[in-house]
Every structure is written in C-alpha cells, then in structure tokens.
Amino acid sequence: MALGSSKRKSVAFIVLILLLGALVGSALGEVLALILPDGVVKEFFLRAITGGLGPTTLNAVLFTITLGFTIKLNVIGIVGIVVVAYLLRWY
Numbered sequence: 001m002a003l004g005s006s007k008r009k010s011v012a013f014i015v016l017i018l019l020l021g022a023l024v025g026s027a028l029g030e031v032l033a034l035i036l037p038d039g040v041v042k043e044f045f046l047r048a049i050t051g052g053l054g055p056t057t058l059n060a061v062l063f064t065i066t067l068g069f070t071i072k073l074n075v076i077g078i079v080g081i082v083v084v085a086y087l088l089r090w091y
Contacts, residue, residue, distance in 0.1 A: 009088070017088055018081055022073060025080020032076065048074040 029045050036042040052070035 014088070017084055021080040021082075021084030022077045023080075025083075026072065026074055026077035028080065029074040029076030045075055048072050048077075 026048075033042055033046050036045065050070060050072045053068050055066050055068035058065045058067070
C-alpha cells in the first residue's frame with residue numbers, strides 16, 4: 001500500500017463497529033456497577049442518557065409489526081465508543 005493512500009470504510013461498517021463499542025462499554029459499565037460500592041463513583045458510572053422512540057404498530061391484513069427502540073448510553077459506553085473509534089483507525 002502506497003504512502004498517503006487510505007482505505008475507505010462503509011458507513012454501515014463504521015456504525016456497526018461504534019454500536020458494538022457502545023454495547024460492550026455499556027455492559028462493562030453495568031458489571032462495574034455491580035462490583036463498585038455505593039457512592040459517587042458508582043453513581044457516575046450508572047448515570048445514563050436514555051432516548052428513543054416508543055412502540056409503533058403497523059397493522060396489515062395478514063400480519064402486525066411493532067417497531068420501536070430505546071438507547072441507553074452510560075459513561076463507560078462513551079469510553080467504549082472512543083476506544084473503538086481509535087482502534088478503527090488501524091483496521
């Protein structure tokens with residue numbers, strides 16, 4: 001590979017990797033919350049931002065589909081995203 005050339009990554013690949021980083025980071029945050037004693041540090045790691053769309057139902061004649069999602073992101077989830085984004089530079 002020549003100097004100065006860059007590999008292009010698809011947007012879907014980047015979004016998938018960042019979501020996986022958030023998922024692993026959030027899971028790690030929940031594990032840390034179980035291990036840490038009550039206090040400011042535990043509250044810091046458990047504090048999360050939650051957002052999403054409520055369930056919406058699409059009722060067709062033959063089937064019914066219910067769609068919705070919620071995102072809960074804590075501090076360690078953000079750290080996971082940053083670490084994965086940093087590691088993504090070399091992949």
